[in-house]
Amino acid sequence: MSTDPGTPPPGFLLADGPPAGLGSSRRRFGLGERGLRGLAASAAVVPLIALAAVLGVLIYKALPAMRYNGLGFFTRLAWSEGNTYGGISHAGGVTHPVGATYGGLSLVLGTLMSSAIALVIAVPLSVGAALAIVEKLPTRLSRSLGFFLELLAGIPSVVFGLWGVITFGPILSRDVTPFIARVLPNVPVLSWFKGNVGAGEGLLTSGIVLAIMVVPIIAATTRDLLRQVPVLPKEGARALGMSDWEVTRRVSLRWVGAGIIGASVLGLARALGETMAVAMVSGAILGTIPTNIYATFTTIAATIVSQLDSALTDSTGLAVSTLAEAALVIMVITLLANIGARVLVRRVSTAGLPVGRGI
């Protein structure tokens, strides 16, 4: 129990130095030990290598498209592979079919708009639910709700897509949205909710489905942050006569404020990169800008899934390269969101954010 390693406790006979096999075992590695250490060290750099490989492959493959599309990629609407049955020409060192134009504007807009709708719905719901779970519910119930959130995060996104496209979308467009579109006045902002409500595939449906998918991430992270708020400030506030809600609003929520923003940005990153559910409920329409909240659209991620088959018909490889450029764009956007979220959460909590897809 001696705290000073230099002086052995009484009754412990040491001739000179620690006995062989005690202190020295740390440095005496057998062959197996060294092998295990080497293996473990090389396994630990796998994520680093994978990250470098992903970036390298994407940039290398996207280079021809970047040269051909230029910055106009972000301002153009039209998306066409050109004449893929002949008529190949060269421009700026890139071989391309005649008439190929790629504009990513509608994809970028669709990605941002659907994710924004998802966040507007998901953040208040998640924070409210997390507050109820942490502050009001008994421990046993809140534990089983935690399990429920975990399960919700584990449901495959194709299942959400299936539900959205066959069950939820049609109900929404038949029973809910026509009423909303009829009742709301034609003033700015609200006029976005007017017009043709479509058949259930579009921005609003995608936004709602995405919201359901990101709620577990935001709610679980917010819940964990709220649990870390120390008890003393809360008790102090209560002793000053604050009501339950005032304590929560003025102490707990302020304590974890930046963390909630971080959790929301993490949810945003998930929504931006979500592919399958959006591909199923967006209507997958390329090259248009939505005119109301029910309009069909597409996102960057959904386009990569839906366009590969036709991209393969382009013998010059420009279409495949353009999809690589789109992948690079969505990767950079989600990486920035992820890093920002982690920085924000680290400021309020040592726990950090969950790694993995929200489970």
Place this chain on the structure above:
Amino acid sequence: MTSASRAGTKGVEVGGGAGANGTSGSGAGEGGGGGSAGGPAGVVLPPLPPLHAPPSLRRRVANATAWGLCALALALVIAPAVWVVGGVLARAIPHWHWSVLTTDGAQVSKTLPAGGLEGAILGTLVIMAGVTVLAGTVGILSGIHLAEHTKPKRGALMRGASEVLAGIPSIVLGYVGYLALVVGLHWGFSLGAALIVLSVLVVPYMARTTESALRQVPTSYREGAEALGMPSSYALRRIVLRSALPGIMTGILVSLAIAIGETAPLLYTANYNDALPGLALTHQGVPYLTYAVWTFYNLPSSASVELSYDAALLLIVLVLILIIVARVIVSLTQRNAETNTGR
């Protein structure tokens, strides 16, 4: 006397508290009452007044409204999930045939409507096994390195890379797998490409859970092992890894739940295959359940839509099993840990 003087100070405190509260008229009166209650010794004290004045109506309404909205939010979080799962169950169960499990999918894309999900189920199981072997090895070794061997600074770099990798959308990983493995290395749509991409997807998660499981092993275990003269590799194998095993197992199970729910990266690497899955690593597509959901709902026959729902049901059941087993492992070992410390 002592008790009376304590009551007296309490009374003064109460008065101060109510005064600080100060918003409502009744506060002052109660404060006065509290002060007089702490009077002469030996008198039976009346029950102490509440610590603070009842909040004004406006604040009570605000309180009730806010918590009501929170309860509503909770309900709105729970309801859609129940709707999604319930909706799938309601569509899948009435048409459920056990033959779906044993009929292969060969006819599905050729002659509608027929076929089952045997190939997709086996393919999903093969993918699960492969990911367990590949990502399990890399993830656990990487977690061991991060928890046991590395210096903090270098560890932070690797951990950062892991977190960044986990944030990349799965479709991007799938597309890179397609460009690099399927086309670049001429593997074709194949099990090998699918396993590598899925493993890259879940390795960050496995490394993270392994690392935190190892860090939760009490230091005294390591010290004890070292005091007995065990070489650190032996101690790691026999003592530390053994007590971290439940945590590591949980990480693997949840990673598998993530992996089998993925579609986007598999479309580009495993593609699909009507035949039963083989074990060839290259040049042979692999069928899997999420593909069945993604494709069959769009085919023009009610039987194939039913098959899509069957696949969704099987996926939900599989994920449920994995997550529940993980939960059970966690709660069992937590109970053990509690009884151990109790002794």
